[in-house]
Amino acid sequence: MSDTTYFTNTGRENTERTGMLAARRAEELGLKTVVVASSTGASALKVIPFLKGLRVVVVRRSTGRSAPNVQEMSDETRQQLESMGAQVLTMQHAFGGINRAIQRKFNTYQVDEIIANALRVFGSGTKVAIEIAMMAADAGAVRTDEDVICIAGTSGGSDTALVIKPANAQDFFDLKVREIICKPRL
Numbered sequence: 001m002s003d004t005t006y007f008t009n010t011g012r013e014n015t016e017r018t019g020m021l022a023a024r025r026a027e028e029l030g031l032k033t034v035v036v037a038s039s040t041g042a043s044a045l046k047v048i049p050f051l052k053g054l055r056v057v058v059v060r061r062s063t064g065r066s067a068p069n070v071q072e073m074s075d076e077t078r079q080q081l082e083s084m085g086a087q088v089l090t091m092q093h094a095f096g097g098i099n100r101a102i103q104r105k106f107n108t109y110q111v112d113e114i115i116a117n118a119l120r121v122f123g124s125g126t127k128v129a130i131e132i133a134m135m136a137a138d139a140g141a142v143r144t145d146e147d148v149i150c151i152a153g154t155s156g157g158s159d160t161a162l163v164i165k166p167a168n169a170q171d172f173f174d175l176k177v178r179e180i181i182c183k184p185r186l
Contacts, residue, residue: 002028005182010123012043012157018182019047022149022161025181026054029163033142035059036086037132037152041077047151047158048084056086057141059132063090089141094134094169095119095127115172123183125160128152133166133175142166147178159184 002025007014022034033055038044044058058081063071071090078088093100099110109117119127129150136142144166153159160183167175 002179002181004180006185007159007182008185010125010154010157010159010184010186012153012155012159014159014182014184015043015046015153015157016050018151018153018158018161019050021182022047022151023050023052023054025161025163025179026051026149029147031147031149031163033057033146033148035132035136035142035148035150036158037128037150039072040156041073041081042156043151043153043158044081044086045077045084048081048086056084057136058086058088059091059135060088061090062092065093087141089136089139091132091135091139094131094138094172123160123186124154125152125158125183126162126177126180129160129162129164130175130177133164134169134172137166137168144168144171144174149181154184 035057036044039061060073095112095116099112129152133150150164151158151161161181163179165176
């Protein structure tokens, strides 16, 4: 069993160390795939160099998330990530989508938003890591019977890495967080 690393602070200052810790644990466990949350691509560009020999799936936000018709990751950055061997997915948040529209329109929370907020008590990165595991499974980019490492974070950086057995969103309760590699100490 591996020790968990707890960071003093959240955010981008932990990005490289998170990538290094994730790569080391993937090697120890013989895992082949790492899923990385990256809205603009900046975090993914920083962690990918540590993930050599691993299959990397980068999950970016859906177009229109920040503003109508706007994709936060530039085409140039997407192409750069792909040239580094990463598969880039553009996905609707598993804990968002149409339920977020209901929340905005009627000022009421739906079950997915309640689950997302409950997961945030473990940190934003933990919630996002779980979410991207489902998003990648829904896209067919990861299998639901093979553990992966998911890297996510807080405020524009990677500060959380979890070993996860993914599940499709409709099978959320089959998802398992196997290990916490690193996260901020909140």
